[in-house]
Amino acid sequence: MNKLAMIGAGAMGQAIAKGLVQAGLYKARDICFFARRIEILEGLKHQHGYDFATSLDELINNLEAGSSLMFAVKPQGIDQVLADMPELDPSILLISVLAGTKISKFQKRFPQNPIIRVMPNTPSQIMKGASGIAANSNCSEQNIKTVQAMFDAIGLAVVVEEKDLDVVTGLSGSGPAYVFLMIEAMAEAATKLGLNEEAAQALALQTVYGAASLAKISDKTPGELRVQVTSPNGTTAAGLDSLEKNGLKEIVFRAVAAAKARSEELG
Numbered sequence: 001m002n003k004l005a006m007i008g009a010g011a012m013g014q015a016i017a018k019g020l021v022q023a024g025l026y027k028a029r030d031i032c033f034f035a036r037r038i039e040i041l042e043g044l045k046h047q048h049g050y051d052f053a054t055s056l057d058e059l060i061n062n063l064e065a066g067s068s069l070m071f072a073v074k075p076q077g078i079d080q081v082l083a084d085m086p087e088l089d090p091s092i093l094l095i096s097v098l099a100g101t102k103i104s105k106f107q108k109r110f111p112q113n114p115i116i117r118v119m120p121n122t123p124s125q126i127m128k129g130a131s132g133i134a135a136n137s138n139c140s141e142q143n144i145k146t147v148q149a150m151f152d153a154i155g156l157a158v159v160v161e162e163k164d165l166d167v168v169t170g171l172s173g174s175g176p177a178y179v180f181l182m183i184e185a186m187a188e189a190a191t192k193l194g195l196n197e198e199a200a201q202a203l204a205l206q207t208v209y210g211a212a213s214l215a216k217i218s219d220k221t222p223g224e225l226r227v228q229v230t231s232p233n234g235t236t237a238a239g240l241d242s243l244e245k246n247g248l249k250e251i252v253f254r255a256v257a258a259a260k261a262r263s264e265e266l267g
């Protein structure tokens with residue numbers, strides 16, 4: 001693969017770089033970071049061997065045709081970055097992980113370039129991310145495959161249309177927080193029912209971790225696994241019956257829909 005230039009060296013930029021090197025898609029020295037605090041870039045070079053540029057011009061002028069340029073700054077900083085950027089070779093693949101920032105913003109500035117927008121989530125930081133990726137019409141199949149491989153390296157990437165990235169935001173983007181709330185709720189319920197807090201928290205967390213891990217490696221769907229562990233009139237049936245009667249599916253639907261609506265508003 002050609003080199004990768006990365007604008008932004010924060011949590012997400014570093015997580016992606018780490019995944020790409022671990023997966024063998026890039027050598028650390030072929031990833032070149034740019035951010036404003038040079039001391040951070042020097043630290044990353046010292047610790048991980050990434051290259052860095054001391055200006056946007058230097059970063060971009062060193063990019064060969066067909067390389068990739070990733071934007072991993074906060075959404076509120078992107079206008080300044082785009083304004084400061086020199087012209088680009090039209091073969092350079094632009095990749096953005098900025099939440100809520102449309103492809104059209106990049107396309108206005110670089111109308112000829114292939115552009116891919118990615119919605120990753122926070123578990124990407126530990127290589128267990130779930131990302132939706134959407135491409136503009138300048139992208140080739142190869143461009144899309146390249147970016148899917150990059151985000152598969154830090155979890156799982158699914159190709160969608162850009163209009164669907166708001167649902168992806170409501171599902172996998174905000175989803176980790178829903179699961180954290182579920183863990184809290186399960187632990188609090190057990191504490192209220194008499195279990196000590198430490199045991200309740202440990203068991204709630206391990207239950208969600210174990211169930212998700214089992215569902216991930218199983219050839220059965222989550223629905224089939226649920227049926228398999230539910231004996232008629234048993235304890236699990238009693239718990240599930242209560243969740244269903246109290247409208248769990250409707251509650252979850254409303255949560256995903258509310259996050260989707262907020263994502264549309266912010267976009």
Ligand SMILES: NC(=O)c1ccc[n+]([C@@H]2O[C@H](COP(=O)([O-])OP(=O)(O)OC[C@H]3O[C@@H](n4cnc5c(N)ncnc54)[C@H](OP(=O)(O)O)[C@@H]3O)[C@@H](O)[C@H]2O)c1
Pocket residue numbers: 007008009010011012013034035036037038040072073074075077080081097098099119120121122123124125
């Ligand atoms: N963290 C996540 O799990 C997550 C999940 C989904 C999407 N995202 C998206 O990923 C993007 C990055 O998030 P993050 O959590 O990595 O943020 P972060 O930790 O705050 O990092 C932002 C990076 O951008 C650099 N930066 C800011 N302004 C810049 C400029 N004008 N020129 C060059 N570099 C600049 C910052 O360094 P300097 O201040 O030194 O320049 C820093 O290295 C965001 O747009 C966010 O929406 C993140």
